[in-house]
Amino acid sequence: MKEYDSKNSNSMLDDEDELTVKQLIDDLEKLDQWNPVSTPNLQWFQQNVELEKKRIRKKQWKDLLTFMSVAVFVLSVGIAVVYRQPILILYFQLVGIILLPLALNKTRKKVSNE
Amino acid sequence: MDEKDLIRKAKKGDTLALSKLLQQNYSFLVKYLMKVTLHPQIAEDLTQETMMKCIEKIQLYNGESKFSSWLITIATNLFIDQQRRKKREKNWLEQEQALRKMKWNVANMNEEWTDVLDVLAQINEEIRMPIVLKHYYGYSYEEIGKMMGIAEGTVKSRVSNGLKNVRKELAELEGV
Numbered sequence: 256m257k258e259y260d261s262k263n264s265n266s267m268l269d270d271e272d273e274l275t276v277k278q279l280i281d282d283l284e285k286l287d288q289w290n291p292v293s294t295p296n297l298q299w300f301q302q303n304v305e306l307e308k309k310r311i312r313k314k315q316w317k318d319l320l321t322f323m324s325v326a327v328f329v330l331s332v333g334i335a336v337v338y339r340q341p342i343l344i345l346y347f348q349l350v351g352i353i354l355l356p357l358a359l360n361k362t363r364k365k366v367s368n369e
Numbered sequence: 370m371d372e373k374d375l376i377r378k379a380k381k382g383d384t385l386a387l388s389k390l391l392q393q394n395y396s397f398l399v400k401y402l403m404k405v406t407l408h409p410q411i412a413e414d415l416t417q418e419t420m421m422k423c424i425e426k427i428q429l430y431n432g433e434s435k436f437s438s439w440l441i442t443i444a445t446n447l448f449i450d451q452q453r454r455k456k457r458e459k460n461w462l463e464q465e466q467a468l469r470k471m472k473w474n475v476a477n478m479n480e481e482w483t484d485v486l487d488v489l490a491q492i493n494e495e496i497r498m499p500i501v502l503k504h505y506y507g508y509s510y511e512e513i514g515k516m517m518g519i520a521e522g523t524v525k526s527r528v529s530n531g532l533k534n535v536r537k538e539l540a541e542l543e544g545v
Contacts, residue, residue, distance in 0.1 A: 275536045276504045282485040283404050283505050289475050290403055292396040300388035300395075307424045308384070 372436055379427050387427060390436065391420050398440055404505065405498045406448065407490045408467040415451070419444040434512070441506075442516040445498060449517070452494060464490065488538040496531040503528050 328347065335343035370386075372393070378386035398419060402412035422443050430439055452460065468490050472482045489497055498517065502508045503524075510528070514521040 271536060272532055275532055275539065278485050278539070279489075279500070279535070280505055282483040282489075283501065285480070285483065286404060286486060287400050289471070289478065289480060290400075290409055292399045292403075294392060294395045297385075297388055297392055300392045301384055303420070304384050304388050304391070304424055307421050311425055 373432075376427075376430065376432070376436060380430070387424065391423065394437055394440055395420075397437055398444060401441055401501075401506070402444055402448070404501045405445075405494060407471070407486070407497075408464060409471065410467065411448075411451075415444055415447055418447050422447065438508070438512065438516070441502070445516050446518065448494070448498075484539055484542045485535070488535050488542070491538065492531060492534060496527050496534075499524050499527045500531045500535070504532075 328351070332344060332347055335341075335347065370389075372390070375386045375390045375393075379390055395416065399412055399416045402415050402419075403409060406412050406415070419440055423440060426443070430436070434442075475482050489500075495517075499513050502513045502516065503510070508516070510521045510524045513524045517524070
C-alpha cells in the first residue's frame, strides 16, 4: 500500500538508483503476496481493547495508590518532625521496615511470574 | 463512518470505534512490519504491541499526521527499542532462521525468493527502515526523521548510502 506517488518521491534519483528502487518496490510487493495477512474479526479487536483498557485502569489505580501511600508517609514524617515527636518517626520507620520488603517481594514475585 | 469520526469517538472512550480503527489498520501495519523486520512472527507480535500502545495513547494522537502514519511511528519505535534490547548474536541467528523459513514457504509456493530481499535482509534495520519508508511508502525525509526520532539529514544519508549499498550488493550477486 503506497500512500504517496512513488514517481514523485523518486524524482531526485539517478537512473541506476531508480532501477534499484523499482526492483525494491516490486520485490517488497511480492513479499506481501507471499505472506497474506488475515485480519481478525471485530469481536476479537473489541475483546482485546476491553482487556487492555481494564489493564490500564488497574495500573492507573495501583500507581495512584502507591503515590498516595508515599505522599501520606512523607507527610506523616514531616508532621512528626515539625511537632518534634521522635517516637512517631520511630513508628513510621518500623512500619516502613516491615512494609517495604513485603512490597518489594510482591513485585519480584510478579515479575518472575511473567 | 469515516476515519475522523472513528478517531473522535475512540478518543472519547468508545470501544467499538477504537476496535474498528484498529481492525482497519491491522493488515497495513503487519505488512509494514513484515517489510522492515523480514520476520513474520516478530511482525505479528509487534503489531499486537503497537495496538496495545495505541489503546493506551489514543488521547495523545493529535491528527497532525495520518492515523496509519501515527501507528507506523509507534511500531517503528517499538521495533527500534526491541532491537536495542536484544543481543546482536542472538538476533542474527533468529533472523537467519526466520529468513530460512520464509524462503522455504516461498519455495513451497513454487515461487522464487529474490536477491533484493536477500540484500535487504543483510542490511541493518536502521537503514532498511528509512529505505522502505521512503521508497515503498513514499514518506518524506522529514516525516521519516520524526517517525524514527532522528535528524532529517541522517535519514537522507541512510537512504542514499543504503540504496548505494543495495545496488552494489545486487551487482555482486548478479556478477556484473
